[in-house]
Amino acid sequence: MGLGVLTAKGCLACHSVDGKPKVGPTLKALYGKEQQVLVAGNPKTVTVDDAYIRRAITRPMDQVVRGYPPAMPQTPLTEQELNEVVRYIKSL
Numbered sequence: 754m755g756l757g758v759l760t761a762k763g764c765l766a767c768h769s770v771d772g773k774p775k776v777g778p779t780l781k782a783l784y785g786k787e788q789q790v791l792v793a794g795n796p797k798t799v800t801v802d803d804a805y806i807r808r809a810i811t812r813p814m815d816q817v818v819r820g821y822p823p824a825m826p827q828t829p830l831t832e833q834e835l836n837e838v839v840r841y842i843k844s845l
């Protein structure tokens with residue numbers, strides 16, 4: 754399950770699922786949001802979809818959420834774990 758993956762991989766040290774900001778942005782109500790990011794230092798607005806979430810996890814430095822440090826470690830997840838995490842984030 755998605756929540757189990759987030760717990761096992763240490764994601765919840767930096768991300769809440771209840772709306773509270775931690776080191777990183779909350780994952781609550783993230784899906785479909787217009788997110789302000791920096792791409793190579795340039796501000797951009799993107800809509801959060803499956804591809805955005807997958808990229809945020811697999812290549813965290815590509816798009817850095819504005820107002821947050823580029824502090825997310827790259828954590829290897831299997832394809833199945835990624836799918837479960839994306840499905841779980843969608844449900845929040």
Ligand code: HEC
Pocket residue numbers: 759762763764765766767768776777778779783788801806809810813814816817818821822823824825826828838
């Ligand atoms: C050491 C703290 C830390 C850990 C551990 C961490 N993250 Fe992050 N994460 C961040 C920070 C800081 C950002 C915002 C800056 C950025 O975009 O890189 C972020 C951004 C994100 C985003 C984009 C959020 C948005 O609002 O657009 C997602 C999705 C995400 N992380 C998922 C995960 C998942 C899944 C894991 C576990 C595999 C994880 N993170 C582990 C710190 C962390």
